[in-house]
Amino acid sequence: MSELKQTSRLLRPLWRGLPVVLVCLGLSLAAAWQYLRYATPMYESTAKIKLADVNEGAMNTTLIKNLDAFSGTDRSSAEAELVRSPLLLGRALDRLSFAFDLSTYRVGKLRTTEMYRASPFRVALTLRNPKWAEKAIDLRIDAAGALTLTAPSGEVVSGRLGQPMQLTGAEVTITRNEEQLKNRPDVPLADHYRLVQHDRGQLIEALGSQLDVSSTDHNVPVLRISYQSPVPQKAADLVNALTAVYLDDYLATKYKVVNATSQSIAEQLKTVRRTLSHSEDTVEQYRDKKSIVNIKQETETDLRKIAELKIQRANIQMSLAAANDLYRYMTNGKDHALALAPNFETFNDLLSTDIIKKIKDLQAEKHDLLLRFTPEDAQVQTVDLKLADLNSYLLESIRNTRTSLTIRARDIDRTIRQSQGVFTGLPTREKDLAILERDFQLNEKLYTFLREKETEAEIAKATPISYHRVIADGLVPTEPTSPHRGFVLLVSGFLGLLVGSLLAYLIAGVSATPGDAYAVQKEASTPLAATIPHLGEDLEGQLAFFKQLATRLALKGFFVPGSKLVVSAFSNKEGQSFFFEHLRQALALQGLKVRALVLRDATSPNPDAQPDELLLIQNLTLAQDSHALAVMTGAQANLFVIDSRTTPTARLAELDLLVAEYQLPNVQLCLNRDGYDPGFLRIAARRLRRWTRHVPQAAAEPTGLPLPAGLDLQA
Known part of the structure; x- marks a missing residue:
């Protein structure tokens, strides 16, 4: 069998049971229509608040920093909890002139409707019995203005408009609402009503459960405040009052913190100023006592001086060693001085050079004389005497040079020891000075920080502006959010079709x-x-x-x-x-x-x-x-x-x-x-x-x- 025939076979009971399906659909739509007719519609009003940026305006400077490592980062969630808190809800109810504390209802044959501010009369109700809170007091007004009150206990009291009526647990005064009667002359005053005085705690709890406060997006600091009520004006009044109270509370809290912080900063500045002055005096006295200008520069100068002296001492010691070697060489060979060839690299002055030159000239002259005369000749002897004098003079010069170099080396060693004596106790002086300067710098930074915060606090106190912004006021809704007429009819029709189809298949199965x-x-x-x-x-x-x-x-x-x-x-x-x-x-x-x-x-x-x-x-x-x-x-x-x-x-x-x-x-x-x-x-x-x-x-x-x-x- 083809799929088309199989499908038609499956749908045949539905087609044959079409009357049942249509009847179920009609009954379901009729029931939905009756429900929509008598159900109490709920109206929703929504307001939106943009939260202040942490870097926006004078109120949001770094006056107060949160140093708690475990603090929350979801600021929108915290603000949402603040908005629905009993504190702000109570202030919002006070701002609405206690309009929410007393509810008035018009009692009809099929439905009871809350009137809110559209009530044709005004009520002054004082409860003496707390047990009567959240309980209805029945009120009937006739065309002549006569009143009949029925208490929750069953007590009945009669009176007239404007006349105080005493009940066992309450005192009630009802007057005409001339403004409302003038604006709505078609609304009758004579009717059946119901009064309910709410307990403030239970009222706040009920409002908090019905209030929807959420963030539009996790990364967007915008709060969405919504409230549903059978009375459109009531929903709009509550969200607008709550936004106004939230902004006022935010501003008051901020300025309270700013004032307290400013006062604390002023007191701290006095103490820090005295501490900073004492640190300055201590550093000054220590520098005067130790004759310190700049330890680093002075230390570098002394070290450079010692290094130069050590270089000089090394040069002198090398010269002295060369002079000692030369002196020893000349002393050991004084008997054959003419045959010696000493190293005169150390003695390169003009006098030594001239003496050596004269000795060489005399040696040459002696060689010339020996060609003509014998060594015992007077001329040759005279030349030998001159050579002996020059050698003696040269040896004495070397001895004096040795002595001079020794004295100079001793003087340089003494100067080095004196220069190194300056570094004795230097680490202790540096440590003490570093401690004093560190205390001074800490006090100076603290003083500068407090001065900056004092300036910020003064700026914040001079700008009485809240950087939270209401970007959407709660409007009075014209269309109810629930029950949704189209959705209810659609669901009812679907359920009717479903039940009708099930019945059609059931009937087809029974009478197959x-x-x-x-x-x-x-x-x-x-x-x-x-x-x-x-x-x-x-x-x-x-x-x-x-x-x-x-x-x-x-x-x-x-x-x-x-x-x-x-x-x-x-x-x-x-x-x-x-x-x-x-x-x-x-x-x-x-x-x-x-x-x-x-x-x-x-x-x-x-x-x-x-x-x-x-x-x-x-x-x-x-x-x-x-x-x-x-x-x-x-x-x-x-x-x-x-x-x-x-x-x-x-x-x-x-x-x-x-x-x-x-x-x-x-x-x-x-x-x-x-x-x-x-x-x-x-x-x-x-x-x-x-x-x-x-x-x-x-x-x-x-x-x-x-x-x-x-x-x-x-x-």
Whole structure:
């Protein structure tokens, strides 16, 4: 079976049960309409506040820094909790002139409506009994202005407008609201009312539970304040009063903190100023006492001086060592001084150079004289004496140089020791000075910080502005937020359709019929011999179809001469007579020798077929008489007529049991009106046409002319 047929089969009960679905839909919409008519509408008003930026304005400077490492970072959530706090709610109620503390209601036949500021009278109510809070006091005003009060305890007091009325637990004075009566002359004063004095604690708790305060976005510091009330003006008044109170409280809290901080800073500045002055004096005295200008520069100068002295001492020591070596060399070789070649690198002054030059000249002169004279000659002796004098002079010069270098080295060592003595106790002086300067710097920073904060506090005190901003006031709503008319009707319609569909499928399941050949073959084990569609009212078309049907049945062996063919059904509404009459006519037109017999009751004749004829019998219905089973038992073939719209599906299993129990011969089914599903509208139109034609409703199917009991028809 194709998916389309399967889908149509699933939807068939819904289509056939369309009246039930429509009735359920109508009832559901009617119930929703009545609910919307009598339900109390709720109106919502919303105000929005942009929170001040932490870097915006003088009020938000770094006057006070939060040093708590565990402090919260979600500022919007904290502000939302502040807005719905009992403190601000109580201030908002005070700002509204206690309009929320006393509720007045107009009592109607179907609904009680709160009047709020639209009340035609004013009430001054003083409760002496706290137990009467949140309890209703009944009030009736007649056309003459007479009042009747009924207390929660049942006490009844009468009076007039403007007259104080004393109850056991309260005192009530009711006057005319001339302004409201002037603005709304169509609103009557004489009516039935109810007064409720609220307990402030319970009222604040109720308002807090109904108030919705949230942030529009986690990263956007904007608070959204919403409140729902049956009275539109009441919702707008509360959110606007709450925003005003929140801004005032924020400003007052900020200035309270600023004033307290400014006073504390002023007191701290006095102490810090004295401490800073003492630190300055201490540093000054220590520098004077230790003669300190700049320890770093002085230390660098002394170290550079010592380094230079050490370099000089090293040079002198090298010169002294060279002079000692030369002196030792000259002393050891004084007997052959002319043969010596000392290193005079240390003595490179002009005098030493001149002496050496003279010695070399005398040596050259001696060599020249020895060529002409003997060593004992007076001229040669004179030259030797000059050389000896110069050598003695040179040796004495070296000795004096050694002495001078030694003295100079000793003086430099003494100077180095004196310079190094300056560093004795230097770490202690540096430590003491560092401690004093650190105390001075800390006091100076603290003084500077406090002076900056004092300036910020003065600026903040001079700018009385709150940087929280109301970016959207609470407007008086015109359309209720609940109940939402369209949504309620939509949901009610959906539920009506759902319930109607369930009922349609339930009814279809309880009164299930086969519908088509597939359902018959699925539910019954008895074979299906033929299916007859809905043939309408065309007689020629009906007869043409049954001619084809007779041919198909003949091919299946149902029309054997000398056999009895019985047409049976469960009831008269399944088209048994229609099938029998048209089959008889079709067989007669085909030239078969047919004898037709209609059984009216159990006494009707039930003969056997002759050898050359086909006996066609219209049996009694199974619902009418059990004699029909005996007729079916005596037949050679049985055609059982069922209808797709009137035969219950459960009876197919019953037929299978009867066939098996009574061993009924050759029983096969004939399905009348196969797949016929006209739907509710078509059935209604057909019944309307029948009603206009005065056709009796019992004639559901054309059955042809009835045959008298026991009448044999021969073709």
